[in-house]
Amino acid sequence: MIDGGxxxxxxxxxxxxxxxxxxxxxxxxxxxxxxxxxxGMIVTPSESADYLKREMSSSFGWxxxxxxxxxxxxxxDVTDPVLRLQKSIEIDPVDxxxxxxxxxxxxxxxxxxxxxxxxxxxxFFMAVxxxxxxxxxxxxxxxxxxxxxxxxxxxxxxxxxxxxxxxxGADSATVLKRExxxxxxxxxxxxxxxxxxxxxxxxxxxxxxxxxxxxxxxSPYP
Ligand SMILES: Nc1ncnc2c1ncn2[C@@H]1O[C@H](COP(=O)(O)OP(=O)(O)OP(=O)(O)O)[C@@H](O)[C@H]1O
Ligand SMILES: [Mg+2]
Numbered sequence: 001m002i003d004g005g006x007x008x009x010x011x012x013x014x015x016x017x018x019x020x021x022x023x024x025x026x027x028x029x030x031x032x033x034x035x036x037x038x039x040g041m042i043v044t045p046s047e048s049a050d051y052l053k054r055e056m057s058s059s060f061g062w063x064x065x066x067x068x069x070x071x072x073x074x075x076x077d078v079t080d081p082v083l084r085l086q087k088s089i090e091i092d093p094v095d096x097x098x099x100x101x102x103x104x105x106x107x108x109x110x111x112x113x114x115x116x117x118x119x120x121x122x123x124f125f126m127a128v129x130x131x132x133x134x135x136x137x138x139x140x141x142x143x144x145x146x147x148x149x150x151x152x153x154x155x156x157x158x159x160x161x162x163x164x165x166x167x168x169g170a171d172s173a174t175v176l177k178r179e180x181x182x183x184x185x186x187x188x189x190x191x192x193x194x195x196x197x198x199x200x201x202x203x204x205x206x207x208x209x210x211x212x213x214x215x216x217x218x219s220p221y222p
Contacts, residue, residue, distance in 0.1 A: 016176030
């Protein structure tokens with residue numbers, strides 16, 4: 001659908017409502033990379049690293065703990081008190097996002113991953129009131145990601161209405177959906193934009209099974 005894959009060193013967003021498969025998509029991107037010898041890094045601002053590991057292990061048998069031990073993957077748990085990145089409501093969201101960017105920058109220099117996944121940041125951006133601040137914080141963060149040379153996937157929930165700001169600043173934007181068609185709920189995927197490549201102008205059915213996620217050649221609509 002994107003003429004071969006994400007371009008190296010770009011920032012790619014995956015947008016969708018809750019349960020559409022954003023975390024699965026990005027986790028599979030990282031897991032698949034480790035099979036090709038590409039080191040991965042995962043940053044989980046909203047849920048704990050242990051939770052993500054348990055989820056991916058029970059859903060697909062992907063052993064992120066083993067990959068960490070083998071040095072193929074580094075998971076940065078933002079909730080880790082050692083990192084001192086507090087995300088309490090008393091902290092100014094702009095300060096939080098600036099500190100978050102610095103933390104990611106430091107970790108990227110330390111770990112030097114080829115693939116990076118940052119799970120849903122939209123709730124933090126929602127707390128920033130001025131749109132121009134959201135834009136410049138997004139540009140700063142995405143600039144840091146590009147400068148590292150890693151290929152990044154950033155997931156974005158739609159619940160907070162922050163997706164357009166983040167998609168605007170990204171090199172590509174993919175949208176996941178789950179909707180009722182007849183008596184069934186069908187998952188689907190389409191590419192909203194991809195700078196520097198031609199893209200499929202079609203909506204495709206997305207399957208999630210014990211083997212992970214796959215894109216079908218079918219359209220969800222008759
Ligand atoms: N082995 C499996 N076979 C089929 N479906 C699965 C399997 N494992 C997980 N799923 C489904 O995949 C979906 C998980 O999606 P995921 O957690 O990636 O959503 P999300 O978009 O990240 O949601 P949120 O915004 O709430 O974080 C769940 O609906 C779950 O039922
Ligand atoms: Mg998720």
